[in-house]
Amino acid sequence: MMFFPRPFPSSCVRWLSACGAALLVAACASPTSPVSAARPAAAAAAAPVKVKVFVAAMFEIGQNTGDRAGEFQHWYERYWKGAAPMAVPGALQPVYCNADGVCGAxxxxxxxxxxxxxQAILLNPQFDFSQAYYVISGVAGTPPARGxxxxxxxxxxxxxxxxGHRWAPEENKPGEPTFMPRKGYEEYRRFKLNPDLVGWAMKLSSDTPLKDSDSARxxxxxxxxxxxxxxxxxxxGTHMTGDTFFHGPGMSKQAQYIARLYGADDYVITEMEAAAIxxxxxxxxxxxxVTSLRGAVNFDQGNPKESTLQHLDPAPGETAGGFAETVENIALVGxxxxxxxxxxxxQWQAGVPKP
Incomplete structure (x- = not known):
């Protein structure tokens, strides 16, 4: 049984019978009561962050700042240094946001x-993504014929x-593809990104001075x-998303075959996340x-003088180099x-302007 400190008007009694005691307290509390006084503060605290741009990285090597940089550190140091982490149930790492509406994780x-x-971040009520732009950002491989x-x-x-379906080359006629798309995945297996947004990205960033290293040269x-x-x-160009870290000229040829089979541009990047995100x-x-921004830190096959296995498992001192410069380049461009x-x-909140 509930006891109230003063008589309630008949309108409140009708509310009680129709909606229950919980709604009664909210509807009938006086303007000076603790319930109504706390309501504006609670509403303000619950107001979601209006996200203008969300930057998605895939990994960081150590800390978000002050050590060897992975995919996230340069972004973090530019936009979120000192920002409070926002925990999101179901997400691997917290989200960071600044006062300008730039968020990332x-x-x-x-x-x-x-x-x-x-998915967890998009559905979390802490954020309003209704007008957000996305930069899916990270390192990648590239075929030497393209990048x-x-x-x-x-x-x-x-x-x-x-x-799709794959089978062993020895179970096929020599030289024929060993991949066949699976029916029913037509809307899942390829995405053409907004050409106007890609045009803007190139217009704004194509002349960015990029870092290089002696070891990469x-x-x-x-x-x-x-x-x-x-x-x-x-x-x-096309970014090829695969959980399989495919490698070697044969797999590269198959990736190019798939890109052309789907009507996409030549593939220039191999990565593991963008299509799924x-x-x-x-x-x-x-x-x-949506944009996908990748920097190449390796070739997806060896040179003509080494086997695929030798390229995948290089001897000490035989790696490509240039990782530190590439992760910096990604942020410089993005x-x-x-x-x-x-x-x-x-000019951008309602949609992508014409370039």
Whole structure:
């Protein structure tokens, strides 16, 4: 039984019978009561962060600042140094936000890990993603015929490498593909990203001065391809998402076959998350505001003088180099776009302007 300190008007009695005592307290408390006095403060505390840009990284090596940088550290040091972490149940790491509406988090490596974190963050009531742009950011591999160590690439297409049937080459006619798409995955296996947004990304960042290293320069000379020997640059193309860390000229040829089979551009990047994260975003907010930004830290196959296994398991001192420079390059390129969107938010909040 509940006891009230004073008589209630007849209107409140009707509320009690219709809605229960809990609603009665909220509806009939006087303006000076503790319940109504606390309500504005509670509502203010519960107001979600209006996200303008969300930056998704896949891993960090150690701390978010002050040590060897992984995929998140340069972003963190630019936008969130000193920001309070916001825990999200179901996400791998907390989310950080600044006063300008730029938020970011480490989602985890691989399709399941990263997409489950993204789903938890998107559905968390602490955030309002209704007008958000996304930068899916990280390191990657590249085929030597298309890219080089230290380059940074904006995706035009995202293609899932895994949604299909595969079989051993010896069980096929020589030279024929050993991959067949599985029916029913047409809307899951490839995404064409907004060409206007890609155009803006290139317009804003294509002339970014990029870092390089002596070790990367020396390593590139092992490859005969003109693209592999290039200095780092900003480019575009298809990003191939696969939980399988495919490697070697045979697997690279198959990846290119899949990209062309799906009507995408030539693949220039191999990575493990973007298509899965984009599917999660698509189901809640669509893909018009999604970008994928990757920096190449390795070639997806060895040079003509080494086997695939030798390339996968190099001897000491035989690695590509250039990792530190590449993760810095990714942030140098990406922050140009993030900063422009935030600085010109009245022109961007309703959608991507025409380039």
């Amino acid at each position: 480490v989602l985890g490596m691989g399709k399941v890990n990263s997409s489950s974190s993204m 080089t160590i230290g380059e940074v690439s904006w995706a035009t297409w995202l293609v899932d490498y895994d949604l 020396k390593y590139r000379l092992r490859y005969p391809d003109a693209a592999a020997r290039r200095a780092p640059f900003v480019g575009t 984009t599917l999660v975003i698509k189901r809640t907010h669509g893909t018009d505001r 922050t140009r776009v993030v900063d422009h969107i935030v600085a010109n938010w009245p």
